[in-house]
Amino acid sequence: MNTMTTTPALAASPAPAAAPRCAPAWRAPTVLLVTGMAACALMPEQLGLLTRIFITALFVLSLDLVVGVAGLATLGHAALFGMGAYAAGIFALKVHPDPVVGLAVGIAAGATLALLSGAFLLRYQGFTFLMLTIAVSQILLNLAQKARDWTGGDDGLSGFVMGPILGRFDFDLEGRVASLYALGVLVVLFYAARRIVDSPFGLAVRGIHENRARMAALGTPVFARLWVLYTVAGAMAGAAGALSAQTNAVVGMDSLSFALSAEALVMLILGGAGRLTGALIGATVFTVLHHTAASINPYHWLFVVGALLMLVVLVSPARAWAWLRRRAGGVR
């Protein structure tokens, strides 16, 4: 067995400092649940918008796992979202209208696509990875356009009616059930993401983001860890896609589009990548802006988003957080 003698020079250590600790995994999801329910209760006329925010937040959360946590810049994340959306839509149309089973199908579809494409994509890094993710999503978009019998082509997939959730809660016209359903799935998956990021697995993935060579030298099977993470992110994006299909009762080609991937990345940058909560904030800010600014000026609303992006790039959310924490007297 290895033994190590302590020499006086090494033993001369100053007073111990506090150990680093993670925040409890349930805290942020609980805040999300309470905030989301309060928003639904206080804005009954905006339930459609809130549902869209919850679904978008889930999609950006999935993107944050890949971009913010693992450090893999992707512009093809819509492929996973669209895969989940089409899988859930086709399942509802041809097999069974149960939303929860459909959600599971969407999750499985997103995860499967991530598993298969990740086996190839994750062998590359940086710009090569980025370009290949675009290629995968474009291939899928073309396939969806060609397979009109299954996807409805450019007309979109429609004609399916969702059954009641858990056999009890019918989707109502006001969108109350849909919004609470989307919020429920978001909260559960946010909690799961929080647990994963704070686990030894998550620490290893964040370590890969920080320094691949270091992690390899510690014995981390880098590819395997990233592959699992990408599959988990695929499952979450698939869940977001399935929710979108089920609550809108239609799946369009835009669910596989480059624009969706790019918008999600903009949302993540707006909210701050790598902390998960940033994904929720970015998705909310962007969707609300889209909703309000676009109704004021449908042609130039992106100016507002552009200005906000410049602001967060110049004053990064990380710096703003650090400043806020210092003001609140917290420690890093």
Place this chain on the structure above:
Amino acid sequence: MSTLLELKSLDKRFGGLHVTRGVSFALRAGDRMALIGPNGAGKTTLVNQISGVLTSDAGEIWLRGENVTRLSQARRVRAGLARTFQITTLAPHFAVQRQIELALFEREGLTGGMWRSVDAYPTLQTEAQSILTRFGLRAHAATASEDLAYGEQRLIEMALALALRPKVLLLDEPMAGVPKGDGDRLLAALDALPSDLAVLIIEHDMDLVFRFANRIVVLAEGAVLADGSPDEIRCDPRVRAAYLGH
């Protein structure tokens, strides 16, 4: 003592450049071997071949009786090989204790775990803290490694490697770039290495090499020029002429 690491005729080419040529030597438990030679002699390439960063074009690497020539870097680490880097290679934004914990999670095969919090392993946390105390870094447990002095970052490199409880340790210029004042803690860390560990050190500081090593391999143009005790190397006229400058 038993042979822990054995290199058999290792070769590496980068295009037309033949960087290591038929390098063979063995390391036994407790060995303190220094690998010296001028810049461009192939020392770091050899360490990268041994650790698995680079695949070898020819030859074999045996680690504790197992042929690891075709194994991944991760598998070699699990077989008992650890290394440090010539240029500090850390997770710059991680708190120092987290980095050590990460090494411990890897050593224990726990980084596949996706649910339990990293804070729910009190035994490993205690071990990480005791490693930090041993290296005089306990006060910096919650500090990001990028905020530490360069010499302290070099200490973290060594702490990470030792946290893996290796049988063979490769140190690639551990003193490189460290100011004189900070060097003492690193020297103390070198002196305190476990006695049964086999250590291969690349170092340009000849005083340190002759103080630390009980065996020296001289590499020149990718091939072994001399292999012997410090006294033999010091007296070798070829080495004196080419590398020690006297």
